[in-house]
Amino acid sequence: MRIALLEDEHEQAQNVQNILAERGHHCDSFPTGQSFLSAVLHRSYDLLILDWQIPDMTGIDVLESVRAQLNWPIPVIFLTQRDSESDIVRALDAGADDYLAKPPRAAELSARINALARRTNPDNEKEVLVYGPFEINTQQRSISLHGEELTLTDKDFDLTLFLFQNQGRLLTREMLLERVWGLARDINTRTVDTHMSRLRRRLGLNPENGFRIKTIYQRGYRLESMKALDNDELDRPLAANE
Incomplete structure (x- = not known):
């Protein structure tokens, strides 16, 4: 799968990219909401992974822009340190498909990506x-x-x-x-x-x-x-x- 990652911390981004590369996925990482949106709206990705707290805007803002501007329901996972019930509910209500706390466990992240892929493409x-x-x-x-x-x-x-x-x-x-x-x-x-x-x-x-x-x-x-x-x-x- 081609995956876009929104993550401003280099080490965190590198960790996720390594996990995904080991499982055969291609992952592009972006440190700001604007650079992420520019890529997602002009390139083709199969799945998005969003951090919540980034320098120029919130992950929720990015998600809402994606849902408003893309004309197909691309699957989205939130990967963030914010793990309160209210934060999880807010992200899901905004259009996220799944929610994980940092740091991700490799097998769990991979399994959730595969589950979303099956759900998105049942045909x-x-x-x-x-x-x-x-x-x-x-x-x-x-x-x-x-x-x-x-x-x-x-x-x-x-x-x-x-x-x-x-x-x-x-x-x-x-x-x-x-x-x-x-x-x-x-x-x-x-x-x-x-x-x-x-x-x-x-x-x-x-x-x-x-x-x-x-x-x-x-x-x-x-x-x-x-x-x-x-x-x-x-x-x-x-x-x-x-």
Whole structure:
């Protein structure tokens, strides 16, 4: 998983990063609320870990900004020295999914992250996934539209499955290269653009079929369900790159 950590104490941040790295996660650490928010709102992360007391704002302020500005329910864990019942309740009421006291125990932190991942992506355990007129069989690695099986390459299937499992979420080109192609970040991202253009045509990802791939300028792509968009968005003509 790609995890963003808000922690202003270097030793604490290094400890959490080491725990996560040993379990195969990638963790970026940020010492201020502003630097954390800038990264989270412009990059793709699977989970957030927040400290409460940081120099420029509170962890609660950061959480509220994340919930107000991100359009998908990214899981959030508070990791802080504040462990009173009132603090825990306040954080959970503000939108946190879990709460741990510092210093974290490695096995417990890992288990809680895994539990949140399962809760956030329950479809990962299903064999057949249905999204409107699209049906994805994860065992047979096939996709059908209105009952007709589509002809796709293995990479097209992997990319389509990842898009549908993360619909509504900004997916950067770098993240797609890592998750779908298993490539390093410095690889040319035209590979992603080429596949996205092809998927739009092959899958019929258009308003008539209930979904569209939206290009987010200089950032990446987002698969959107037309039902989730408000009336103003539905009435707006799509730009050429959408």
